[in-house]
Amino acid sequence: MAKPTISDLAKAAGVSVTTVSHAFSGRRHVDPETRRRIQALAEQIGYHPSSAAVALRSGRTGTIALASSMPFAVAAGPSRLGFLMEIAASAAMSALTRNLALCLIPPHPSAKSYVSAGFDGVILVEPMRDDPVLAHFEQRQTPIVSIGTVPDRPDIPAVDLRSRDTSSLLLTHLEEQGCRNVMALVGASQRTSQIESRAAYCAFAQTHGHAPRLLALDEEEGEEIAYRATLAALRDDPRIDGIFAAVDAFASGAVRAAQELGRRIPEDLRLVTRYDGLRAKLSRPPITAVDLHLPDIAERAVELLLDRIDGKPRMIEAAMPELVPRHSSTL
Amino acid sequence: MAKPTISDLAKAAGVSVTTVSHAFSGRRHVDPETRRRIQALAEQIGYHPSSAAVALRSGRTGTIALASSMPFAVAAGPSRLGFLMEIAASAAMSALTRNLALCLIPPHPSAKSYVSAGFDGVILVEPMRDDPVLAHFEQRQTPIVSIGTVPDRPDIPAVDLRSRDTSSLLLTHLEEQGCRNVMALVGASQRTSQIESRAAYCAFAQTHGHAPRLLALDEEEGEEIAYRATLAALRDDPRIDGIFAAVDAFASGAVRAAQELGRRIPEDLRLVTRYDGLRAKLSRPPITAVDLHLPDIAERAVELLLDRIDGKPRMIEAAMPELVPRHSSTL
């Protein structure tokens, strides 16, 4: 009844465990006839190598982790959940095709009570400056790569999300649509995407002589805070004719505020956002956004991590983000 | 440089490995003073027990898996992704608080190329009749529980999703809102939720003397197929004044079709759906749906699995689903 071990199988096949091991791994030659017999027998008695034993011996657990320092299930809403989970789903697929399992690691809710499971490596999603999760895994000497560069840590291999390019794409689009007073709703966090969005907006405003109006909001407060901020801003300055929202939840809030004030989108006010998730797609009107090619990015991150584990770190740039024009900014 | 092992630590502390082990596990008494010294030293040299070794010795990997036989990243759309990922996020949290890691297992895209990692148990999400994933893990003798009962397998512990109750809730609501000709858009798959939805609708139609109009559609085709089916149905029978969509993507498609035909929602046509995801919330008008209490369900599933692993299988019913009335069905 107990799960058969390699020596059970060896005994049944009348050979030594060594031979069985080689028969499966192919690290040494074994007689094709014996191999067939062994494999048939393995199938029959339902033998599967113990992953724990393999892990102990080989040093590889066959498991990688996907971690974020942002709460997975923020009560605030499924905004970030979308971004993260889209990556998770893709990464799980990529991992699987390489015969790896992908673990989801929510941030430590209760201090440092971290999981004890051993991972061959970790993918960090948009870590912030001095990210505690990063510190945790560094201390454990677990190989790390990140999606989105780590601020001030050029030594950590990363798939660059190209947030500067993304921002340019959106801002240029607004400019081309005739906007002359663009307001920015950007996250206040110390993540590369938001840092670069802020910088890109400032540079843009300066270059084009727009009056800079940059609102840095707490991402955790999501739609609600953006709603209130936009309401106030639009009242304060009626000339605003474009909104650049670096977080999709912010865009939702802005839409609500605009509609409440009777501003027509896109006629009076044009709106664009960064992440092309369900929110942007289902909004009325649908919101112009950027396709970041998340599945592709997840795939690259897994690949990068594998290289990293084998000791060949390198940087990777994501494919160039693409604008997805919708009715929130253009007719 | 290499990761310190328990014997490194023992040597450094001037005690035997046994003592170190006991100092951490507390399975036997060790002098409080020695224990303190050991722990301080462990901290200092950065010792962490090898999870592989622990797994081998104890037979527990500290990892559970969440598996679905539906494609995680269906190009078709983020409909199912939302449902699954909402569970995944919650389950990951629940697992973490019990010091477990949660692995995501997409269905085998390439035949039986399955991950070799060992799991202490698996949570199956809405498995279908004769689910191949179920068979796979059963063959490996991995403890299994499922979210949503397994058709024809009352022996598998499950968190019952109460799809019959959910359907009643929605259908009764439509009835109360005055609908007399309710059409149903239900998945054609052999999953309990869809099987029960179909049954519930038929019973309902019979009891209330509605003309039964049940459309069983392929869930993988999502919004598009529902759009076309609804278009045809509404043209064919203009008396239809209510739609019961058992899949949220179907609801989206139905809304599109209705709007295209100039049917006002909810004045001319009332619409309800089962899963209260982003789709239902962001739709215009927002769609009446049911709160299934997914985080709670995920939590229970983890708990159930843990019991199962310890050999005490049992069934669990989810909390009673709750109706979330919105403007798609009521003013």
Next chain:
DNA sequence: GCATTCATGCAAATCGTTTTGCTATCCGTT
């Protein structure tokens, strides 16, 4: 003063693999 218990710690077996030497056989050359 001797037997008994308790507190503390150690050595060694064990979990199920992979990998490294080593042996034995067989074949074809010289």
Next chain:
DNA sequence: AACGGATAGCAAAACGATTTGCATGAATGC
């Protein structure tokens, strides 16, 4: 007949923890 080189297989040593049984010294009871 001796030798080199495949070929096929085995025994045993890791990997890093947990756990069992045993040993020591001190404290306690009579």
